[in-house]
Amino acid sequence: TVVAGPAGSVDALIAAAREQNIFARRVNMEVASHTALMDPILGELRTALAGLSPRAPRIPVFSTVENADAARRFDADYWVANVRNPVRFSQAVAAAGAEHGTFIEISPHPVLTRAVSETLEFFDLGSSQSLGTLQRDTHDTVAFHTNLNATCTVSPPTGEHPPEPHPDIPTTPWRHSRHWIAQTPAQRANGFEVRRRQPTPVPGTSPVP
Incomplete structure (x- = not known):
């Protein structure tokens, strides 16, 4: 329920509602x-x-x-x-909810999403959902894409899908061939002679052939 009027009267109503443990808050508006x-x-x-x-x-x-x-x-x-x-808020939400399942509030911060959800629940309109677009004190791009993703996870898009059997799509052809690096003789590098590594002789030992 949204109530509008002189500021003093609205504040008094909010205080009375809170005394009865009823959620109430003031919406930041300049006119009634x-x-x-x-x-x-x-x-x-x-x-x-x-x-x-x-x-x-x-x-x-x-x-x-x-x-x-x-x-x-x-x-x-x-x-x-x-x-x-x-x-006539509940009238419009109920009429829309009878035909559609996702409500999106386009605003800098959600104001009506809770009211929409409660109205949909009151009229028992199935698995409808109410989402915002942006969120105060959050990254706009992250908030927008999070809500965008929610529209698909709760109510996945549906469309025509061809019946089975599905088209036989060819798999990726693979050419099974080796491409090892060929061994080449050691070459000089920046003036240094590059030699094959030689074992260091240790007294009392002999190399294993």
Whole structure:
């Protein structure tokens, strides 16, 4: 659950929740969107977006503004409602989770992944997963590729696979031949005479043939 409003009221609610051992924290936001505090700017926002002519989306869109079955125009009125009205978060997540299994939050640090996971669990939507992209105080490349790898380990990609028998692919041809270094007579090296090693005679011994 996300609550927005005057800073003092939000802080008081967080304190009350923590007294009951309920997890609560403040999100670093500068404005209280989706509340009556947005009313003074709605007229100006509607005017600024009046000439908006959006095209129909090519991929499915699960709206957090309107009912799941509502026709969406994505015009000025839609975006004004998006700023002012409560977020239909669970509705959108449940609708998307019924058709898809992986949720990816694109942000500098995960904020909604836990809420997405809890919503998916509440609606019993199988083995869905919620992942971030980056992580605060970590190496961006490492964090991104770690999450990218998780999308495949939890939900491996599937696709068409030809039935057996599989194509008979030829193995690598090997040429079994030896390439030993040929023995050559010793040569001079930088003015030094290179000779075959000779055993050092030791008194009272004889060489073994």
